[in-house]
Amino acid sequence: MTVDELLAPSDVLVGLRAATKNALLEDLARRAAAALGIGPDAILPALARREHLGSTGIGDGIALPHARLEAVSRPYxxxxxxxxPIDFEAVDDNPVDLVFLLLLPAPARHEPLNALACVARRLRDPETAAALRGARDAAALYAAVTGG
Structure with a gap:
């Protein structure tokens, strides 16, 4: 699985404003719900449950909030x-400025684990992270994360 299988160019946001982690998750849940044609009330509680287990802020200014949902047929x-950057309660206590929301199908299959590992590996690459932070617009951000 590759990042371009999980992410459409239209789902890349540059300069997103959020005052808090909760506000960010609400905004991303609302956007995902609109794109997937499902209710945001299904997405936000699932994200909150996952965050309750431990922050998805993986360090180095990166967060990978994710959840499994019955309404999702493929990783998105x-x-x-x-x-x-905002406080995301990350494992290294550093604020987060790069966020990749990942919604996965609820039935456990290998595909969701591969999707999460694929995104984590790509974002944790120092060259990719630097390119993402230096991208001038959404198209450049998409190219940096997909390697295109």
């Missing part, structure tokens, strides 16, 4: 570069 992602 949104990539956002925040205008200002």
């Amino acid at each position: 992602g949104i990539l956002a570069r925040l205008r200002e």
